[in-house]
Amino acid sequence: MQGAYTLTVLLTVCWILGLAQSPVSKPNIVFILADDLGYGDLGCYGQEKIKTPNIDRLAKEGMQFMQFYAGTTVCAPSRSSLLTGQHTGHTFIRGNKEIETEGQYPLADSVQTFAQLLQQGGYRTGAFGKWGLGMVGTSGAPDKKGFDRFYGYNCQRQSHRYYPTHLWDNDRKVMLEGNGLVHKTTYAPKLIQQRALAFMEENRETPFFLFMPTVLPHAELQGPDDEYYRWYGGQFEERPHNGQDYGVGASPGGYASVNDPRATFAAMVSRLDAYVGEVLDKLDELGLAENTMVIFSSDNGPHKEGGADPDFFNSGGGFRGYKRDLYEGGIRVPFIVRWPGQVTSGSRTDFQGAFWDIMPTLVAVAGLKQPNYTDGLSFLPALQGRDGEQSQHPYLYWEFHEGGGKQAVRSGKWKAVRLAVQSGQPITELYDLESDPKESVDVAAKYPNIVSRLEAYMDRSHQESAVFPFQR
CATH class of the missing domain: 3.30.1120.10 (Arylsulfatase, C-terminal domain)
Incomplete structure (x- = not known):
């Protein structure tokens, strides 16, 4: 009898130890990349004129990087640096080289992205938003660079339009009815957002990597005449406002006019913030928040095109320069990571990192083999509060x-x-x-x-x- 009791105890202990040693399921990864959003455009980085409660919440529940940098100061090479884990002296795409009639110079067959590594490691992968690294059918198309699903703008030039004639669903061209030179009916970022949320729902039972390279708040300054625009409508000008004065609803199709560019820009940032909130809410609804790393950043510093006024908003956070400068204002970007149970809520770090660090970090987070080559280093120790173990760059x-x-x-x-x-x-x-x-x-x-x-x-x-x- 005593022997049976002892055997039961031993089996119980072994079962408990087995649970303790069993591998933790791979975390989901959501990476939200804003377009031309400045270091100072968010409340958590000092913005006073635009409300960003959802992104601020992300910072309160995660870690805020104070000295993090984009790949470079414009879109395509910065995104190439991000995906390949290489700085712009090494990464394949180093400029915005256009291909007519649609698309940009493609990433080569030989180029490895971290999305490919995650895909090979068992992740379902999806990109929803702006690509700009290779047209459909080329070596740089999203489906050739690690993404099971792509929906959005393949071409950067097309992504300058919030009411485009078409988007791409993998290799299928999706025409948007009602959009053209005059009429603007279908707001593309909303369609893209819906597909991104659906991707999480469809892949809730498997580890997924959701990449959301949104076009907000890139110029042109335009968007729906909705609550975001109307909220800011009278705040930034001395003259009295009404719908006729600043153009709300004056344009065909009911979209916000650029006659009040400050209100339009602020509304674009607030709409981006609301989309981040929808992602966080969806993770809560699906019961995935505790096992999901959420990252938020921007591809470069603030732009001045289309009537944007970065000085008025202090979009550069007090730093010198804008998009197309290599001064701090052109390349230092907001970078926030929330990962429950791994990252201390409300924490900050002065780790000096950049986009090429993201590849080795996410591969480490997923427990996968490191890439063939990278200029980056994993900042996983910094995320987990193990600062003494964190390697540092001799230079960026x-x-x-x-x-x-x-x-x-x-x-x-x-x-x-x-x-x-x-x-x-x-x-x-x-x-x-x-x-x-x-x-x-x-x-x-x-x-x-x-x-x-x-x-x-x-x-x-x-x-x-x-x-x-x-x-x-």
Whole structure:
């Protein structure tokens, strides 16, 4: 009798230990990427004129990165850096090279994305929004780069229109009735949002990676005449307002007029925030929130096109520069991660990271084999509060091929920006971000040895590309 009792106890202990040692199910991953949203456009990063309660909630329930950077300062190369885990001196796409009549230069067959690694590791993968890295039928199409499902704008030029003539559902062209040069009936971001929410519902029983590269709040400044627009309608101008004065409902189809661009921009950010709220609510509804990592960021700094006024909104968060600059305002972006049970609520980190760190981090989160090559490092230790185990970058590197060619390096507190690279007579500026985060005082003449060291990092980091040459 005693032997039977002992056997029962042993079996019970083994069962408990087995539970303790059984692998935790792979977390779902949701990555929401805004388009041209500035570091300072969110309440949790200091925005005072636009309300972003849902993204602020994400920060309160997760970790806010204060010194995180985009891949570069415009769309396509920044997204290439994100997906390939390589900075712009190495990543395949390094500029917005257009293909007529639709699409951009495609990622090559040989390019590996982290979506492919997640897909190979058992994740269902979906991208909903803006692609810009290869037209349907090319080597860079979403279905060739790790996504089971794509719905949205394949082409960046098309994504400048919130009432486009068509979207893409994988390789099927979906015409949007009622949209054209005059009439604007079907608001594309709403359709894309609905498909993204449905993707989570359809894949609730399996680990999934949901990539949401939204077009909000990229110019053009346009959107529905709805509660978001009307809420801001009279706040930003001294003149009295009514529907006729600032154009609400004045345009065919009932969309918000650009006659009040500040109200339109604010409404676009608030609508983006509401979409984030819908994602969080859907995760709660499906019972998936506790096993889902949610990431929010932006592809580069704030734009000035289409009547946008980043200075009025302090969209750059007080930093110098805008989209197309390699100063902090052009490349430092909001970055927030919520992961219940793994990331401490309401925490912040000064880890200096960038888009090319996301590949090794998400692969580590999923428990998968690391990529063949990456310029990044996993910041999983920082997420989990294991700061003593967190590796640090000796430097971060960016390049930008427009405007005469620009390069930048950050190493610790030092930031070097090299301008007019393609002129043959480049100029290097140096800033101490610790004492001068606004990059207002060039100290290159005072610290020539530091300038030389950071220029050496630039030279070491750039590998010439036949497709995107960067002559110096």
